[in-house]
Amino acid sequence: MRSLLSLADIDDRTLAALVDRAVVLGRTPQPEQTLAGKSVGIYFRRSSTRTRTAFWSAAVRLGAHAISYGPDDLQLVTGESLEDTGRVLGNYLDILVARTNDDMAELRGLARSGELSIVNALTAYEHPTQALADLAMLTEEFGSLDGRELLYVGEGNSTAAALALATAHVPGFRLTVVTPPGYGMPDEVLPLVEEIGGSTHGVTQTHDLASVDRTVDAVYTARWQTMGVQHADQEWMKAFLPYQVTTGLLDRLSKDDTIFMHDLPAMRGEEVVDEVLDGPRSRAWRQAYHKMTAAMAVLEWCAAA
Incomplete structure (x- = not known):
């Protein structure tokens, strides 16, 4: 089977x-x-x-x-x-x-x-089927993934891991994952990415959002507490707040046709502000359809x- x-x-x-x-x-x-x-x-x-x-x-x-x-x-x-x-x-x-x-x-x-x-x-x-939905959304939007870059901001959770594995299968497509220190993707993900995509895979992980000094095709975030699971550090929110997707951050990273993505559910006012989630660049609801x-x-x- x-x-x-x-x-x-x-x-x-x-x-x-x-x-x-x-x-x-x-x-x-x-x-x-x-x-x-x-x-x-x-x-x-x-x-x-x-x-x-x-x-x-x-x-x-x-x-x-x-x-x-x-x-x-x-x-x-x-x-x-x-x-x-x-x-x-x-x-x-x-x-x-x-x-x-x-x-x-x-x-x-x-x-x-x-x-x-x-x-x-x-x-x-x-979350493999989430990544397939995400790539379908991007393909529908742009026609092709070749030469496109997705920026993921937030916790290196199951969504980020699936996106990384999916990206390794798509030559010419790039994914940059930006997470707070200590909240990156599981250690086994990047070795699997290398195994799938070899030395030319398009996946990068960093903790420095300011180092992303270029525009991208899509900005993606997810809730900071996956399925509501509590982080061990009671002060975890302080580490995440600089990674909130605001209108200012989206504007800094955007081309004319850049879109915003979110796998939902959204914790409004935490990982994303209302103006972005409900704004004209948002594709979160079409993404959910996919x-x-x-x-x-x-x-x-x-x-x-």
Whole structure:
């Protein structure tokens, strides 16, 4: 079975095909029922507005049957093994979309049975379908990613990590990640980026926002507390405040056609001010729409195996 657990597991051609398909689906109001007769499970152990609804809507629009599981609905909570759960669900489902917010071990355990496809809808260190939605948004906006640069400002969270892995698959595209000291991407991300993209990958990480002295094509931020998880340092906000996306920062970094992106939910007045999030450069709401088109592309890809 074909699963999407990490963007490090796929090749450049597959990523490009998924992004292009998401763009096409974004302009197709009534898509073909490519998942007719398929069954999709949606298992979320943590809260979700966009990703859970996007996958449900994606499955239904493509003709699949969808069932949703909450954190206490599977016998995993009573001690059944991951492998046994995956083996049983494979009798009923074709694809299981799962959000754990933990490491990848649970998803890999579910996939180990080989009985059904598993889609990572967010783990502690990567949000692959978010990155696909983001690249679809940028491709729709600019036509091509070649020669474009995305500036990500804020916590080096699962969104930033997924963007870095995605960027490594796209020659000519650049990503600069700017985070407060101590809040960068997980240590394993940049070695994976090098493994994927070699010495020519377009990913840079820094903690000095002032060192970004050029204009970029898109400025991206995300909430500073991923899924509301508390930072260990009680004074963490002081470290993040200089990285807030304000109108002044956006103006300094912008060309005539520069856009603003946010994966939502937004903590208004923290990582971004209202004037930017609701302003004319903002594509946050269209970006959220592409969470559904990216979900559709991934579900089709899994079902085609």
